[in-house]
Amino acid sequence: MEILLKNLNITINNKINIMRKILSIGFICLFFSNLFSQTLPSAENYIYSRVYLEPVTTESPNAKQIQGVQYFDGLGRKKQEVSIKSTPNGGDLVIPSTYDAFGRNMKNFLPIPQNTLNGNIHQVGESDINSYYVTSNAYSEKELESYSIGRVKQSAFPGEDWKKNSGHTVRYDYDISKSTDNVKKYTTTTNWDAGNKIFVSSISYTGNYGNSDLYKYSVTNEDNNTEYIYKDQLGHIVLVRKNEGTKYIDTYYVYNEYNQLSYIIPPLTEISGSVNQTTLDNLCYQYKYDDQNRLVEKKLPGKGWEYMLYDKQDRQVAIQDANLREKGQWLYTKYDKFGRVAITGISTGNTRNIEQGLVDLQGLNNVNRINTVYFNRQGIDVYYDNPENSYPKSPNWVTLLSLNYYDTYPEYSFNPSFPASILGAPVLTDNAAINGESTKSLPVLSLIKNIEDDNWTKNYTYYDKKGRIIGAHSINYLGGYTRIESGLDFAGTPKQVITRHKRLNADTERVITETFTYDYQNRLLVHKHKVDNNTEEVLAQNKYNELSQLETKKVGGINTATPLQTIDYAYNIRGWLTKINDPDNLGYDLFGYELEYNNPANESVAPKKYNGNIAEVNWKTSNDEVLRRYGYQYDQLNRLKKAVFQEPGTDLPLNEFYNENLTYDVNGNITKLERYQKPETGTTPLLIDRLNYTYNGNKLTRVFDSSGNYDGFKDDIVSGGYDSSDDYAYDSNGNMIRDDNKKISSIKYNYLDLPTEIIFSDNNKIYYAYRADGTKIRKTKVTYYAGAGSSSNEVIEYLDGFQYQGDSYGGSTPSPKLLFFPTAEGYYNNNINIMVNPYAPAVPAYIYQYKDQVGNTRLNYYKDQNTNSLVIDNESNYYPFGLEHKKYNTQIGNSNYQYKFQEQELQKETGWYSFKWRNYDPGIGRFFNIDPLSEKYAYQSHYNFSENRVTDGRELEGLEYIPMSDEQIQDILERHPDAHYDIIDEIPVFTLGTEDIEGVTISREKSESDLRVDADAEPGIFDSEVGEAVRFGLGFVPGVGSGLDIYEGARDGNWVQFGLGIGGLALDVATLGAGSIIAGGAKGLVREGIEKVAKDVAKELAEKESKDLALGLGDDLFNFAEHHGYNTYRDFSSGFNKNKILDAMNEYDNIHFNTTGFGKINFSRFNPNGPLSFRNYTNWEMHTIFNNPSLLNKTTFYNKAADGSYQILNNYSPFIK
Structure with a gap:
């Protein structure tokens, strides 16, 4: 039997009745057809899936397609997955499954490439896979406590160093609290304030929890760092405790009498006895609710109340x-x-x-x-x-501030001509009378005002007949435009992207044409780029290994046979990047970079790391061919505490010339920082910074540099005096408004907390202008010449990635000229001569870049057309927290291009790096604005940079730290059984127990700059797939912006930005390989080809056939359901949907209600006629059951016992208190 769903077909060979549990045939129309040209074994149970990547009218074995087979044994258990002909050489990727004596799948094998058998089952065993990976354990493995309980005791991972009982696995423990744990007990007294219509809670410390008062969970990671989680009997997380080595780092969660989260108490707070309101205001999170259970007032530490x-x-x-x-x-x-x-x-x-x-x-x-x-x-x-x-x-x-239009395009006089087609594809109109198709329900136009004036940006989105974005037209506030046209193939992959741009409508249009060539699995092979009518450039040629990891990338040149550089990549068994070229053997390479995790060369200063932290990095450039190295040391919270600089192979290999040493308080605020530099003469490292930090709460008030050196941080106190006065001041939102060390007398902010005016003590000024969505559009630097009584203006304009600059003197109007725009491999310099001779004829050039694992620009280079040789434009090397090294390889290069640390623009006047939502000072290693997402990271200061984890991840838009690899994300999930992973604003987010905290997740409001508390909802397929791409797609979309445009646009309602990002997915592949985009390497190909295509469809149909529905609270509901094999609302609804759940309650044969954590007192207060929200839907479910005899008759009630088992409750009633 074969099911055809658009371009997807699935074939099921059903040999046993139990297989109907896997896929039910009766719910969709069927037709019979012959199987594809290869015959699968009739004696096997299997699901075969195929996704065509090009149009076909009949089944075709030769068309581009993704094929996969899942084989099942007689008990319906998966025994092998085969991704057919999916490797670059046309082989199969195979993942077998094995089971222990109790039928449990305890090992998850890495995929193994095999010569294709055209979908037939492979005779592949554990020894074959181990041999391929040259290890005795090419699999992850879990160990359970016992068969009866089934809780995970230990998780091991592929590779000898991570195998079971190696000492570098993840261990789990389940216990109850003891009085000696010294867990503080906070209680609240809550009263109704009738005048303000709000519940007001007060908090007090009432001693410690005693023996057996709390559930206690612990997780010990591969580096033997342990984290503890304490929950009360309602399932609320009360305490998350980390061990810093010498002391505990405790974050408390406090709930009021209505089980609402009322306070979060971060580690720096020390409360005993009566609670001081000043301490609460400076260090704690406070929440207040109305009588509808809605969060209506909140206060973040050091910030005023928000309503x-x-x-x-x-x-x-x-x-x-x-x-x-x-x-x-x-x-x-x-x-x-x-x-x-x-x-x-x-x-x-x-x-x-x-x-x-x-x-x-x-x-x-x-x-x-x-x-x-x-x-x-x-x-x-x-x-x-x-x-x-x-x-x-x-x-x-x-x-x-903004207007968003859907369904039909309003008839504005400034509308561009509506395109009948884009690159040959007919454009979907807003008139349903044409073929019954229209843009109804789709966003079509977004208008965004400049904050500082009444000029608007108009963003149009155009779709093809399939509803896919193929065009985006943005009219900028100056009257020019950026227009993106995407030619998509049958599968939606861009084959060609054309960008048309004007600064002013009267300007000459710039046209950027990009073409993409893919293999039969749509892995990007060749990316070409052309500006106007100039010669086409080959940006990248990609080659993949049999695991679909990017193996080689040839970069640059006008001929595929003669690239400018060939970049080689290497990975370890965990899939972690280990090399970008080989620094020990550069050859013709300009840059080599190596990352060491568990095998550093100098373990004396860089201890081995097994949890994904980087122990050591080595690099070398062709500038001087000196091998340089950083060895990293971390505390038990993964915060970097020391970076030791070395030059192996020199007379003084451990010279420590560029060391950086840090200490922190329990909130992660830096308290001391030492920084060194290469001396002018001699071999003793030159101390350039010895910084001591003073705080009020989390707000930095003073930095004193006792080094007496001003090559690093520049203290306002000169001549070695003691700095006793405050350097910094803040506004009511926690934004810094004065910085004496940088001679900044005042800073003004807009409603997004973005700086609009910076005034220096010498009366020089910087003005910034933004759109209402936070996009920076202009920077104006005003320099006053006191002696001459005149001034000059330098204006930089940011227009969809095109950067302009103009200068004026004596009050004249600047005429900005195009400087550059980004490409997937660097940027296009509109005039390479501008720094040498600005009056010479403009000579454009492609500038290529080497970047490290966190996106730092390390080396820029280009081909000199006169000498036909490669020229290194500049080299940048950094201290871990972002300050640049001096005293070696210091080519000036293009000083107009300042995108360096984590690809962010350096503001030369202040020394800050400008992330989208906050500005970062690498000199002192922190932000000067409160993190808009700080509630998700309440265990630390909301001024910290990347949680002080600066080696293995990157700061995303100044909002949050993002781990480096998808494998690490999976590792985090496996290490934390109570962790929740969500795509929030298409950004991957880990939280511990937010579902337990009244079922809420804190996220950014889509159209506003504020935060809110949202009902927990499962990410949809769009969110998860875009989120996957975003994690890796951090490179720029050519001529437009970055790959982040996709999710930023969707999040912020900026639909043209969303459209601009579409072409970038292919370019992300160019940088990191298709394997990265599809769930992390070759295993992702199998997941993409089988899991998403076949398993998800099968799962959806099987769910409709399931007879058992589980209801209950939070995490324990899902643990309970998984333990018994029951369905939950997540199986048929994206988030809580009253109608869907009511239908399920009526349609399912049996209901299993897990009452663990259910509050009978709250139930007695439940108003069935009141509004229904995520806070009371479990009460609604219970009320519905007890008021419907037919539902009550098929409901069984359970509660979790102390041993973790679920016991049936007889005569349960929520009315019994």
Whole structure:
């Protein structure tokens, strides 16, 4: 039997009745056809899947396609997965499965390439796989406590150093608390404030928990660092405890009487006895709720209170932080009837209670899309009506910020001509009368205002007949545009991307044409790039190993036979990158880089690391061919505490010329930093920084440098005096507004907490301008010449990745010229002569870049057209926290291009690196603004940079630290059984127990700059796939922006940005290989070809046939369901959906209700006629069952016993307290 779903077909050979559990045939239409040209074994049970990558009308074995087979034994257990002809050489990738005497799958094997058998089962065993990987354990393995309990005791990983009982596995322990654990007990007293319509809690310390009061879990990682998690009997996480080596690092979670999270107490807080409000305000997270269980007030440490308003549909309609409150303003959002963000803006308003009362009067509180202009604000017509029947009303409006249109394109006078087709593909119109197809439900236009003026950016999105984005047209605030046209193949992979750009509408259009060539599995092979009518450049040629890891990349040149550089990559058995070229044997390579994890060359200064931390890096460039090395030392929280610089092979191999040493407080605030530099003469490292930090809470107030040297950090105290006065001041939102060390007298911020004006003590100024979505569009540097009584202006414009610069003197108007724009392998310099002779004719050049594992630009080079030789434009080497090395290989290069540390732009005037949402100072290793996502990282200071983990991950937009590899992400999940992994804003997020904390996950509001508490929801297929790409796709999209445009655009409602990023997925492959994009290497190919294609479809159908539904609370629900093989709402719904769950309760044969953690007292207060939200849906489920005899009759109730087993409860009733 064969099922055909669009370009997917699945064949099922069903030999035994139990296989109907795997896939039910009766739910979709079937037709019979012959199997593909190869015959699969009739004696086997299997699911065969095929995804065509090019159009076919009949089945074709020769068409581009992804094929896979899953074989099952007689008990319905998977025994082998085969990804057919998926390796670069046309072989199969095979993953066998084995089971122990109890039928448990205890080993997960790495994939092994084999000569193709056209889908037939392979005779591959454990010894074959071990031989291929040259190890005795080419698999991950788990050890359980016992068969009856089945809890994981130990997890081992591939490779000799990680095998079971090696001492470098992950170990788990399950226990109950003891009084000697000294776990503090905090309680709250909560009262209803009728005047403000809010519950107000006070907190007090009431001693310690005693014996057996809490569940205790511990996880010990591969480096023997242990983390403890304590939960109360309701399943709430009470304490997350880490061991720093000499002391515990404790983060407490405190709940009120209604089981709502009320306080988070980070490690730096020391509370005993009565609670000091100053301590709470400076160091703790505080939350308040209304009578609808909605979070309406919150306070982050060191930041003023923030308020939230909700309409009757529980949509957040306005937020106010402390800075907005000082102005009497609110940031509002208006929705259409489908709950889509239509309008955002700023309004005036009163107190939260008064404004909430006004919201409550609005009823539906929607705006309606119309076809005529209803009003005009800030110079833009608005095609939405009903503004007076939605909050806020027009008399209170201060400014519009953004408009989002869906379904149909409004008839603006500035609309570009609508394209009938894009690169040969017909464009989907908004007229459903044409073939019954239209853009209904799709975002079509987003208008975003500049914050500082009333100019707008207009972003259009165009789709093909399949609803795929093939065009994006952005009219910038100056009147020019950037237009992206993507030619997609049948599978949606870009074959060609054309970018058209103008700064001003009157300018000459620049045209960038990119073409992509793929293999039969759509792995990118060749990426070519052409600017205007110039000669086409070959940016990259990729070659993959049989595991689909990028093996070789040939970079640059105009001929595929003569690349500028050939870059080789190597990996260890864990899939971790180990080499970029070979620093011990450069040959013709300009740069070589090596990473050591568990096998450092100099273990005396770089202890072996087994948990994915990097122990050592080695590098060499052709500039001087000196091998250089950093050895890293970490504390038990993975924070870098020492980087030891070495030059192996020299007379003084351990010279420590560029050491960096750090100490931290328990919140991760740096307390001391020492930094060294190569001396002018002699061999003694030159101390350039000995910094001592002083804090008020987490706010840095003073840095004193006792080194007496100003090559590093520059203290405002000169002549070696003691710095006793505060250097820094902050506003009510926790933003730094003064920096005496940098002679900054004041900084002003916009409502996104982005700096708009920096004034120096010498009256020099810097002005920044942004769009309302936070995109920086302009920087103006004003320099005053006191003696001459004149000034000069330097203007930098940022237009969709195209960077312009213009200078003026004496008040004249600058005329910015194009400097450069990014490519997938570096950037295109519009005039290589500008630094040598700006008056000479412009000579463009492709600048190529070597980057390290965290994206630092290490070496820029290009081909000199006159000498036909390679020229190193500049080399950059860094201390771990980002300050650049001096005194060697210091070519000036293109000083206009300042994208260096983690590919962020260095602001030369301040020494800051400009991440999208915050500015970072590498001199002192911290941000000067509060992390917008700090609630997800409450265990540390929200000014920390990348959790002080600067070697094995990167800082994403100034928001959060992202691990380096997908394998590491999986490792984290395996190390933390209580961890939750979510795609939030298409960003991978790990949290410990947020589902336990009242089932909430803290995330960024999609259209606003604030944070909110969202109901926990499973990521959809779009989120997870884009999130996969985002983790690896950090390179720039040519001529546009970065691969992050995809998820940024979707997150922020910037649909043209979303469109601009589409072409970037292919370019991410160019940098990191297709294996990276599809779930991390060759195993990902199998998952892509089999799991996603076949297993997910089979799973969806099988779920409809399951007879048992599990209900309950949080994590314990899913543990309970998995233990018994029951379904939960996650099997048929993306997040909680009342109607879907009600249908399931009626349709399933049996209901199994896990009452562990269920609060009968809260149930007694449940109002079945009140609003339903994530906070009370379990109460709703229970109420529904007990008020429906047919549901109650088929429900069995359970509770978890002390030994972890689930016991059936007889005569259970939630009404019995």
